[in-house]
Amino acid sequence: MIASAQAHDRAAVLLEVMADAHPEEAEAHLHSAARHRRWADNDRGLADEYAPDGPVF
Structure with a gap:
């Protein structure tokens, strides 16, 4: 999952660069970037x- x-996150950054x-x-690119962030x-x-040893972040 991580x-x-x-x-x-990388896809969102790329989409934001594409928007610029x-x-x-x-x-459209910014909407897609927001979706990737969600x-x-x-x-x-x-x-x-679901981390076996507790929270990851």
């Missing part, structure tokens, strides 16, 4: 909930 959260580079598509937060929560 690796998945990190991958979603392509203003005509910025809104997924990353969710994955971190699941990692904390």
Whole structure:
């Protein structure tokens, strides 16, 4: 789950860079970036909930 959260964070950063580079598509990229950030937060929560030795973060 941690690796998945990190991958979603990286995807969000890339989408934010793409939004800056392509203003005509910025809104769509920023919506996608926000979605990836929510997924990353969710994955971190699941990692904390199911970690065998307690919270990871």
